[in-house]
Amino acid sequence: MKLKPQTTATRRARRSEQMILFRIAHQLFAISANAVQEVRSADGMTGRIAEVPRAELRKVRHVVQRGERTVYVIDGGIQFGIPAAQSALVFVLRDLRAALLVDAIDRMASFTALHALPEAFCHEERGWYRGLVILDSNVIPVVDPRGLLSRGDLELLDANEHAPAANRREVRASA
Amino acid sequence: MTERSELDAQSYVLLRLEDRQFALPAKRIAELVPLSRVFRFPHCSPEVEGVLIRRGRILAVCDISPRLAARPLKNRRLYLLAVRDFAARPESVAVPVTGECELISAEMTPATGGQPPHVRGWISHDGNVIEVLDLDNLIPGPTAAPNAVQAGVPQEALP
Numbered sequence: 001m002k003l004k005p006q007t008t009a010t011r012r013a014r015r016s017e018q019m020i021l022f023r024i025a026h027q028l029f030a031i032s033a034n035a036v037q038e039v040r041s042a043d044g045m046t047g048r049i050a051e052v053p054r055a056e057l058r059k060v061r062h063v064v065q066r067g068e069r070t071v072y073v074i075d076g077g078i079q080f081g082i083p084a085a086q087s088a089l090v091f092v093l094r095d096l097r098a099a100l101l102v103d104a105i106d107r108m109a110s111f112t113a114l115h116a117l118p119e120a121f122c123h124e125e126r127g128w129y130r131g132l133v134i135l136d137s138n139v140i141p142v143v144d145p146r147g148l149l150s151r152g153d154l155e156l157l158d159a160n161e162h163a164p165a166a167n168r169r170e171v172r173a174s175a
Numbered sequence: 176m177t178e179r180s181e182l183d184a185q186s187y188v189l190l191r192l193e194d195r196q197f198a199l200p201a202k203r204i205a206e207l208v209p210l211s212r213v214f215r216f217p218h219c220s221p222e223v224e225g226v227l228i229r230r231g232r233i234l235a236v237c238d239i240s241p242r243l244a245a246r247p248l249k250n251r252r253l254y255l256l257a258v259r260d261f262a263a264r265p266e267s268v269a270v271p272v273t274g275e276c277e278l279i280s281a282e283m284t285p286a287t288g289g290q291p292p293h294v295r296g297w298i299s300h301d302g303n304v305i306e307v308l309d310l311d312n313l314i315p316g317p318t319a320a321p322n323a324v325q326a327g328v329p330q331e332a333l334p
Contacts, residue, residue, distance in 0.1 A: 027216060080217035118226060118235035119261035120268055122315045123219035132226065132233050139214035139226055139233060 017114070019133065021106040021140065024076040024085045028106060030133055031143045037094040042087055042101060047073065057153060061101065063161065066092070072157055073099045074148050080128070093145045097154060100143075109135055114142060187298055187307065189277040190255065193244035198298055198307045201278060205256040205267050222315050227269055229256070236269045237314050242293075248273065259310045268314050283307050 018033040047064035062073035071092065077085025079100075087101040114131040127147035133140050149157075186201035208229065213236050215225035224236040234256065240248035252274035256267045281298035292312040297304050 029216075081219075082217060115233045118223075118233060118268070119263065119266050119316055120223050120235035120237055120259070120314055121218050121220045125218035125220065128217075134228060134231075134233070137212075137228070139216070139228065141216045 016110045016112045018108060018110050019142065020091075021109055021135070022089075022091075022102045023104045023106055024080060024102050025082045027080070027082055028138070028140050029076075029080075029102075029143050030109075030111075030140045031091065031100075031145065032130075033108065035094055035096075035145045036091045038092040039105070040090045040092065042090050045073070045090055045099075054156060057157065060149075060153075060157060063157075064099065069097055070158070070161055071097050071099050072149060072154075073101060076100050076102045079148065093148075096145055096148075098145065098148045100145075100148065111135070117141075184280045184282050186278060186280050187283075188255070189279060189300065189305065190272045191275045192240045192248060192272075193246065195244055196303065196305050197243060198279075198281075198300075198305045199255070199257060199310065200295075200307065203258050203310060205258055207272075207276060208254050208256060208269075210251065210254065210271075220315060227254070229267075229269070232267075234267050234269050236271065238271050239308075239313055240271070242313065243308075250274075257310055257314075259314045259316070261316045268310070270314075 019030040020033050020036060020039075021028055021030050023029070045062070045064055047062040049062060059074050059078040060072045061075045061078075064071045064073055073090060075085065075087060077083065077087065085101070086103040088104060089102050091100045091102060093099060111133045114133060116131050117126060117129050127150075128141070128144060129147070130142045130144040133142055187198040188201050188204050189196055189198050191197075211227050211229070213225040213227055222237050222239075222242070224238055226233050227236055228234075236254070238247055240246065248271050250273050251271035253272050253276070254269040255272050255276070257270050258265045259268050279298075279300055281300055283296040283298050285296040286294045293309050295307045295309040298307055299305070
């Protein structure tokens with residue numbers, strides 16, 4: 001499923017943002033529809049099992065070559081510390097070399113307000129989320145795609161990719 | 176109480192956490208509100224339980240009992256909405272309490288060196304010496320937040 005970016009005119013008219021609500025295990029998240037270039041079945045992506053250089057990058061499960069770009073597929077369950085994720089879908093992220101494995105899409109929704117993450121949240125989660133949205137009296141965290149892989153993470157992963165590729169094997173990128 | 180000591184006295188809210196009593200400066204208390212649903216999502220700040228919605232705003236819920244009384248508060252009945260000064264701006268935080276809250280006027284003796292940073296001083300009430308808490312050193316705050324929306328009220332969704 002290809003997603004078209006929202007036009008500036010549409011944005012100005014509505015003063016709102018389209019978001020994809022998705023699940024990882026029991027947890028509902030939101031991500032800007034503009035940030036997602038493509039949604040694919042995890043079974044349909046061919047890539048390699050990632051050989052991660054550091055334990056904190058074990059969230060990177062697969063490496064996929066898309067044209068000239070190397071895209072790193074991140075397990076959303078590991079990223080957010082949620083056990084028993086099913087990882088059936090992959091969000092290929094626009095303008096980023098990261099993709100996110102999620103369990104399921106819940107629905108699309110439009111939001112006019114993004115609430116700040118309260119300041120008492122003071123650790124890594126400040127990089128994970130752009131903020132919070134309220135939908136049907138529920139609070140849903142809005143994932144910041146830029147927080148999935150830092151520049152340092154990418155440099156490490158790239159360096160590892162360019163190292164001699166011993167024992168790499170092509171696999172179906174399902175979780 | 177002399178005229179001078181009346182001027183020096185400030186209002187404090189007494190709260191009970193397990194078997195201990197603590198005080199917070201009343202000027203740092205915005206409201207005492209009934210319990211409401213706490214929304215939880217993945218995060219790495221163990222002092223924060225989740226968030227609640229109050230008048231369209233999203234507030235963090237922080238149980239200070241584990242730090243002060245060594246275990247989570249059992250019989251919570253209300254939230255004390257207390258104002259904590261973060262680097263960016265003051266922000267209300269919901270602190271679960273038992274409901275045994277009392278407003279008193281007292282003179283505080285400031286804490287001297289060697290006390291935990293969250294102890295601002297002491298007041299005397301009904302023959303007891305009660306710690307006055309410093310929320311800014313009790314409730315955690317962030318370092319720089321590169322990707323997050325600036326704290327505060329809802330913003331337009333799009334930059």
